[in-house]
Amino acid sequence: MTLLDEANAKQSAYWNGDAGQRWTALQESQDRLFTQITAALFDAAAPKPGEKVLDVGCGAGETTLKAASLTGAALGVDVSEPLLARARERAAQSGSPARFALADATAYDFSGEAADLMISRFGVMFFAETAKSFANLRRGLKPGGRLAFVCWRDPELNPWLMTPLAAALKHLPPQPETAPDDPGPFAFRNEARVRAILEGAGFADVSFSPRDFELDYADGGGLDNAVDKCLAIGPTSRALDGQPDATVQAVREAVRAALATYLKGGEVKLGGAVWIVRARA
Numbered sequence: 001m002t003l004l005d006e007a008n009a010k011q012s013a014y015w016n017g018d019a020g021q022r023w024t025a026l027q028e029s030q031d032r033l034f035t036q037i038t039a040a041l042f043d044a045a046a047p048k049p050g051e052k053v054l055d056v057g058c059g060a061g062e063t064t065l066k067a068a069s070l071t072g073a074a075l076g077v078d079v080s081e082p083l084l085a086r087a088r089e090r091a092a093q094s095g096s097p098a099r100f101a102l103a104d105a106t107a108y109d110f111s112g113e114a115a116d117l118m119i120s121r122f123g124v125m126f127f128a129e130t131a132k133s134f135a136n137l138r139r140g141l142k143p144g145g146r147l148a149f150v151c152w153r154d155p156e157l158n159p160w161l162m163t164p165l166a167a168a169l170k171h172l173p174p175q176p177e178t179a180p181d182d183p184g185p186f187a188f189r190n191e192a193r194v195r196a197i198l199e200g201a202g203f204a205d206v207s208f209s210p211r212d213f214e215l216d217y218a219d220g221g222g223l224d225n226a227v228d229k230c231l232a233i234g235p236t237s238r239a240l241d242g243q244p245d246a247t248v249q250a251v252r253e254a255v256r257a258a259l260a261t262y263l264k265g266g267e268v269k270l271g272g273a274v275w276i277v278r279a280r281a
Contacts (some may be wrong), residue, residue, distance in 0.1 A: 002079055005106035007054045007128035008044045010083035011183060012104065013236075015080035020217060022080045023230045028217045029058040034121065036213050037150055037274060038063060039122055044209070044276045047071045051116035054140050056105050056149070057123015061087025061098065067097035067119060075115075077108055080125070106133040110140030116163050117141075120149035125187040134201035135153065141281040147203060151188035153210065157273035161185065164230040165239065165257035171241055171250040185235060203279035211274050217259065218268040226268040230263045 004012055006256070014020075031038075037152050047053055053067040058076030060083045068091075076098060084100050091098045091273070100110060106127060118141055127133035141147070153164050167183035170176065181187055188194050191208050198206050218226035230236045231252060240248060262268050 003103035003107050005104050008104050008106060011126045012079045020080045020082040022254050024086045024216055026059060026229065026233055027086055030218055031062045031223060033215055038121060038274055040211055041148060041150045042066065043147065043225055045117055045119050046224055048115055048225060054115045054118040056118060056120040056137060058087060058248060059083045059092050061100065063119060063121045065090060065094065065096050068096050072097060074098045075264065077103055077105050079104050106136055108265045110136060113140040114142045115140050116145050118145065118147045122150060124152035125151050125185060126183045128183055130197050131200055134197055138202045143281060145281040150274050150276055152185050153273040153275055154189045155186050160272045161235055163258050163270055164236045164255045167254040168236045168251045169237055171247060173255055174188065175239060186241040198279050203281060206279040211276055213272045214269045215272045216267045216269050218266060220266045222266045223263050223268060226259050230255050
């Protein structure tokens with residue numbers, strides 16, 4: 001059973017349902033999509049041999065496995081059972097020393113970890129009560145321990161996510177109202193808000209570095225591959241949940257037309273904008 005804070009129950013249900021299975025199936029493609037972002041995160045985190053690393057929202061384990069290979073000890077925490085099953089499979093196949101815990105990082109007991117470094121690749125924007133979550137995460141770091149994570153900046157700076165979603169929404173019923181700070185991909189867009197969360201949780205020396213990337217939705221596999229991925233995972237996929245086949249087909253055609261203008265060879269590249277956030281316990 002997943003150790004869970006009830007405020008995050010909806011997120012847990014989502015990542016343990018069909019969406020978690022789809023993300024697991026696309027793990028290799030998604031890791032390739034984020035190759036440059038992962039490299040930027042690790043440049044900022046600067047893990048060293050002998051350090052102990054915590055990876056928050058580790059998913060299928062790409063960043064945990066990389067951290068363990070560089071330091072010798074890493075623990076990945078995630079609420080998704082299918083994604084963690086894949087992470088453990090990868091660790092076993094490679095002989096990695098990485099460990100994994102099926103748990104909500106808001107509720108997990110980090111007090112015995114005394115880690116040197118905490119990292120996250122898009123794993124910290126989905127907490128319902130961010131102050132509570134980061135206060136708990138802080139307990140996993142030793143005094144002076146480092147925090148480094150990557151999160152998305154404003155939606156308008158991320159056409160790789162918003163272009164297909166805008167095309168899809170023209171064919172979907174009105175979506176539920178959401179506030180800017182609600183859990184989701186862009187919940188950490190606001191620098192002032194994130195700084196306040198971190199400082200309130202006991203972090204200091206908080207810094208933000210904006211980075212921009214070109215992301216190939218198609219993974220080199222052409223337009224249809226890009227469309228399939230949009231409809232399988234991410235905001236467009238989430239908006240499509242439960243829609244009838246006719247609506248799904250209309251959305252597919254609209255997304256295909258929207259992405260076609262970005263097709264070059266086998267690639268469909270759109271811009272993505274992130275914050276690299278660093279702090280110290």
